[in-house]
Amino acid sequence: xxxxxxxxxxxxxxxxxxxxxxxxxxxxxxxxxxxxxxxxxxxxxxxxxxxxxxxxxxxxxxxxxxxxxxxxxxxxxxxxxxxxxxxxxxxxxxxxxxxxxxxxxxxxxxxxxxxxxxxxxxxxxxxxxxxxxxxxxxxxxxxxxxxxxxxxxxxxxxxxxxxxxxxxxxxxxxxxxxxxxxxxxxxxxxxxxxxxxxxxxxxxxxxxxxxxxxxxxxxxxxxxxxxxxxxxxxxxxxxxxxxxxxxxxxxxxxxxxxxxxxxxxxxxxxxxxxxxxxxxxxxxxxxxxxxxxxxxxxxxxxxxxxxxxxxxxxxxxxxxxxxxxxxxxxxxxxxxxxxxxxxxxxxxxxxxxxxxxxxxxxxxxxxxxxxxxxxxxxxxxxxxxxxxxxxxxxxxxxxxxxxxxxxxxxxxxxxxxxxxxxxxxxxxxxxxxxxxxxxxxxxxxxxxxxxxxxxxxxxxxxxxxxxxxxxxxxxxxxxxxxxxxxxxxxxxxxxxxxxxxxxxxxxxxxxxxxxxxxxxxxxxxxxxxxxxxxxxxxxxxxxxxxxxxxxxxxxxxxxxxxxxxxxxxxxxxxxxxx
Numbered sequence: 001x002x003x004x005x006x007x008x009x010x011x012x013x014x015x016x017x018x019x020x021x022x023x024x025x026x027x028x029x030x031x032x033x034x035x036x037x038x039x040x041x042x043x044x045x046x047x048x049x050x051x052x053x054x055x056x057x058x059x060x061x062x063x064x065x066x067x068x069x070x071x072x073x074x075x076x077x078x079x080x081x082x083x084x085x086x087x088x089x090x091x092x093x094x095x096x097x098x099x100x101x102x103x104x105x106x107x108x109x110x111x112x113x114x115x116x117x118x119x120x121x122x123x124x125x126x127x128x129x130x131x132x133x134x135x136x137x138x139x140x141x142x143x144x145x146x147x148x149x150x151x152x153x154x155x156x157x158x159x160x161x162x163x164x165x166x167x168x169x170x171x172x173x174x175x176x177x178x179x180x181x182x183x184x185x186x187x188x189x190x191x192x193x194x195x196x197x198x199x200x201x202x203x204x205x206x207x208x209x210x211x212x213x214x215x216x217x218x219x220x221x222x223x224x225x226x227x228x229x230x231x232x233x234x235x236x237x238x239x240x241x242x243x244x245x246x247x248x249x250x251x252x253x254x255x256x257x258x259x260x261x262x263x264x265x266x267x268x269x270x271x272x273x274x275x276x277x278x279x280x281x282x283x284x285x286x287x288x289x290x291x292x293x294x295x296x297x298x299x300x301x302x303x304x305x306x307x308x309x310x311x312x313x314x315x316x317x318x319x320x321x322x323x324x325x326x327x328x329x330x331x332x333x334x335x336x337x338x339x340x341x342x343x344x345x346x347x348x349x350x351x352x353x354x355x356x357x358x359x360x361x362x363x364x365x366x367x368x369x370x371x372x373x374x375x376x377x378x379x380x381x382x383x384x385x386x387x388x389x390x391x392x393x394x395x396x397x398x399x400x401x402x403x404x405x406x407x408x409x410x411x412x413x414x415x416x417x418x419x420x421x422x423x424x425x426x427x428x429x430x431x432x433x434x435x436x437x438x439x440x441x442x443x444x445x446x447x448x449x450x451x452x453x454x455x456x457x458x459x460x461x462x463x464x465x466x467x468x469x470x471x472x473x474x475x476x477x478x479x480x481x482x483x484x485x486x487x488x489x490x491x492x493x494x495x496x497x498x499x500x501x502x503x504x505x506x507x508x509x510x511x512x513x514x515x516x517x518x519x520x521x522x523x524x525x526x527x528x529x530x531x532x533x534x535x536x537x538x539x540x541x542x543x544x545x546x547x548x549x550x551x552x553x554x555x556x557x558x559x560x561x562x563x564x565x566x567x568x569x570x571x572x573x574x575x576x577x578x
Contacts, residue, residue, distance in 0.1 A: 040079050041173075062121055064124075072091060104195075105129060106202075107199050110143040132167065135157075148387065153387070192217075212426060216433070218435070222446075226422050228412030232404055233346050236404060246325040257353075269549060276546045290327055338572070344572055430479060435513050439506070441485045524539075
C-alpha cells in the first residue's frame with residue numbers, strides 16, 4: 001500500500017509540470033470524472049475548452065489585488081431524462097501555485113455565477129475555482145430569464161438548480177476534476193471552500209444546509225436568504241410612501257441619511273464618519289431632530305444599465321428644509337413592516353443606511369416627485385408570485401402592509417424547499433468539522449443587516465437547545481462566526497461612509513482557521529477609500545460590538561441593550577420564520 005501511494009505521488013508530481021503543458025483540451029478531457037460519478041450525469045467531452053491566461057490582474061472588493069496565471073477551463077454535462085445542458089467553468093492555478101484547495105463561487109441578484117469577478121480570488125490563494133451556469137443556457141443567462149416556461153408555468157428544475165443543486169454539482173464534480181487535473185487523486189487532502197455575497201451568500205447557505213459534508217469552510221456575505229420576505233420587502237418603502245402620501249425627493253432623503261450618520265458616528269467612541277453602532281443609534285437618536293434642516297442638490301443627469309437602453313434620469317436642482325412628512329416616511333421605513341394589527345412581519349435597514357428602495361422619480365410635467373416602484377420587489381411579485389413574464393409591477397394601487405404580508409407568506413410557502421434557504425439545522429456541516437465566516441455590512445440598504453443576525457440566532461437555538469444565551473453563543477463561535485462590518489453597504493464599501501473598513505482577506509483567514517487552527521477572534525479588514533485608505537482594522541465577532549475607549553483604545557464589548565435591538569418576534573406568522 002505504501003509503495004502504491006508513493007507511486008501515485010510520483011505520478012502526480014510528473015503529471016502536470018507547467019501551466020502550458022497542463023492547460024490543454026486533451027489533458028482536461030482525461031481529467032473529467034467518469035460518467036455516472038454523479039448518478040444520472042453524463043459529461044460532454046466535445047464541449048471541453050482550455051486556454052492559458054497569463055498576468056491577469058483581479059479587481060474585486062472581496063480579494064486583495066493580485067496578478068495571476070491560470071488555465072481557463074469549461075465543459076458541460078447533462079442529466080439523464082432531461083434535455084438540459086449545464087456549463088461549468090474552472091480557473092486552475094499553475095501547477096507550481098496549486099495548494100490543494102478548491103473554491104466554489106456563486107453569483108448575485110438572479111445570476112448564479114460571477115466567474116471572472118470571484119474565481120480569480122481563489123486562484124491567488126492556490127485554489128482551483130469553480131462556477132456554473134445552472135443549466136440556464138449560458139454564463140450570461142440569469143435565473144429569472146428561464147424561471148417561467150410560459151405565463152403561469154414554473155420551470156421547477158431551474159428553480160431547484162438555482163436553489164442549491166447546481167452549486168453542489170459544480171463542487172462535487174470540481175473536486176474530483178481538480179484532483180485528476182493535478183494528479184493528486186489519492187495522495188493528499190483537498191480543502192474545499194465556498195465564497196459568495198448577496199445571492200452568492202444565499203447559495204453559500206444552501207450548501208451548508210444541503211451539502212454540508214462537501215465543504216471545509218464557507219465565507220458568506222450579506223446572504224439573500226428568507227427569499228419570500230426579502231424580495232417583497234423591497235416594496236415596503238414604496239408602500240410606506242404611498243400610505244403616508246408623501247414622496248420625498250432624493251435630496252431630502254439623502255439629507256436625512258447624512259444627518260443620521262453625523263449624529264450616530266460618535267456613539268462608538270470615535271468620530272470618523274462611520275456608523276459602527278447602529279444599535280446605539282436606534283437607542284439614542286431621535287430622527288425628528290432633523291426636521292427643518294436645509295438641503296440642496298444641484299441638477300443632474302445620469303444614465304445606467306438599470307434605467308434601460310437609451311434612458312436617462314434627469315433630476316432638477318432640489319432645495320428646501322427637511323419636512324416632518326419626510327422624517328415620518330424615513331422612520332416608518334426604519335421601523336420595518338408590521339401588519340394592520342401591529343404584528344411584526346419583517347425588518348428594515350439599520351439607521352444610517354441609504355433609502356435605496358424609497359427613491360422617487362421626478363415628473364417634469366407636474367413638477368412633483370412620484371412613486372418609483374422598486375424593480376427588485378416588483379419583478380418578484382409579478383414574475384415569481386403572479387407568474388407573469390413581467391419585469392415589474394405597473395402600479396401599487398390598493399397595496400397595503402397586509403398585502404405585503406400576504407405576498408411574503410405566499411413566497412415563503414411556495415419556495416420553502418428551494419429559495420427560502422433558512423434551514424437552521426447544520427448538523428452534517430458541523431459534524432464534518434466545517435467552519436463559517438458570515439459577514440454583513442452594518443449599513444446595507446438592500447438586505448437588512450438584522451436578517452443575518454436573526455438566522456445566526458436561529459442556528460444557535462437549533463444547534464444548542466437548552467443552553468443559555470451565553471453558553472450557546474460560546475459553543476457556536478467555535479465553528480460559526482458572524483461579523484457586522486461598520487459602515488459597509490451591500491457587499492461593498494459605502495460612498496457615504498468612506499472611512500469604513502472592508503474584509504478583503506476572508507479566504508486567507510478561513511484557510512488559516514481550517515488548515516492551521518488559527519481562530520479569527522476578530523475579522524481582518526482594510527479601509528479601501530477616503531482619507532484613511534490602507535489602514536488596517538479589526539471587526540468584532542457577534543454578539544460583541546465595537547467600542548473605542550477614552551484613550552482611543554479599540555475593544556469589543558458585550559452590551560445587552562444593543563443586542564436586544566436585533567431581536568425580532570415575527571409574530572405575524574404562524575409558521576416559524578428562521
